[in-house]
Amino acid sequence: MGRSVSTAFGTNTDLFKPKMKPKVFDAFFPATFADWKRHKPLFAPAVYGLRACAVGYMYDSHEDWCWKSCEEAGVLTLPHVSAEALVHLYGSSHSVVITSRSDGGSQRSVLEAMAMNIQCIVMADSDKTSEYILAANLKPVEPHPQAIHEEILRVRGTTTNARNYIMQNWSEQHYADAILKGLNQII
Amino acid sequence: MAKALRIAFIWDWNICPEQAITWQDGLAAALRVIAKNHNVILFTIDETRPDYVFPHPYFPIHVKQNGDNLRLHIKELKPDVILHWGDMTRPNGSVGTELGIPQAICFAGGHMEGPSLMHMDHIFV
Numbered sequence: 001m002g003r004s005v006s007t008a009f010g011t012n013t014d015l016f017k018p019k020m021k022p023k024v025f026d027a028f029f030p031a032t033f034a035d036w037k038r039h040k041p042l043f044a045p046a047v048y049g050l051r052a053c054a055v056g057y058m059y060d061s062h063e064d065w066c067w068k069s070c071e072e073a074g075v076l077t078l079p080h081v082s083a084e085a086l087v088h089l090y091g092s093s094h095s096v097v098i099t100s101r102s103d104g105g106s107q108r109s110v111l112e113a114m115a116m117n118i119q120c121i122v123m124a125d126s127d128k129t130s131e132y133i134l135a136a137n138l139k140p141v142e143p144h145p146q147a148i149h150e151e152i153l154r155v156r157g158t159t160t161n162a163r164n165y166i167m168q169n170w171s172e173q174h175y176a177d178a179i180l181k182g183l184n185q186i187i
Numbered sequence: 188m189a190k191a192l193r194i195a196f197i198w199d200w201n202i203c204p205e206q207a208i209t210w211q212d213g214l215a216a217a218l219r220v221i222a223k224n225h226n227v228i229l230f231t232i233d234e235t236r237p238d239y240v241f242p243h244p245y246f247p248i249h250v251k252q253n254g255d256n257l258r259l260h261i262k263e264l265k266p267d268v269i270l271h272w273g274d275m276t277r278p279n280g281s282v283g284t285e286l287g288i289p290q291a292i293c294f295a296g297g298h299m300e301g302p303s304l305m306h307m308d309h310i311f312v
Contacts, residue, residue, distance in 0.1 A: 172216035
């Protein structure tokens, strides 16, 4: 039997849905503090002077410059939190800023932010995260701190209707259907 | 409606309890959806303790101390299909081949080339 490949992906729309929360942060970045997320060259300098939060697994053994650069830029820097807590951090933010490289993942966070109708700022040089933003008729930004900073200010106080796109394409039901279709092909 | 499947799901990493208890992403939610109409049994590994069941909020996860215990449990279970979650370097990627059970993988990022690749009949990306 030949090996087949298909796409199966989605987000937990039951957990990640719009929340009416007081906005505490201008920018929020949920991601492991790893080099390919580009905290140091992009996120930290982009949010300098703004109210920002970054959360994720923090390591002292390698790539500690990722979270240290955030702390030095005045970012509230938190270790991994539960999914329920993550929902509240998303909901308390005007925008989710994903500076990850193309090989740096973060597609999951993009879908979560979109499912909550929060402005999601991704980098134009990451086809992985841009895919969803472009499909929802939104626009990625150039991977430059000043461009990101300006976009954070531009979208502050606004929301999106991206949840409609997620519910039509990338819900847990779509994910489950795609998995079952693939499994039934090999049984 | 199609026949209910018995699906063994293998999270092929040593368990990190902090991560496991908060695992509520799209995949966890999708498995919960699938489990409404199919029998989904989840497994992972903890080399530090004898076998136990981890109380994830969506479903129990059978935590096996090693690959031998995992294979034994799956052999007794006789699933229709095995669904892995990991990359192509995981140590238990061959379990389906060994037991004559078709298997697929939800590719979690990481290494796309590795010994598990030849054992997968389907890859979800």
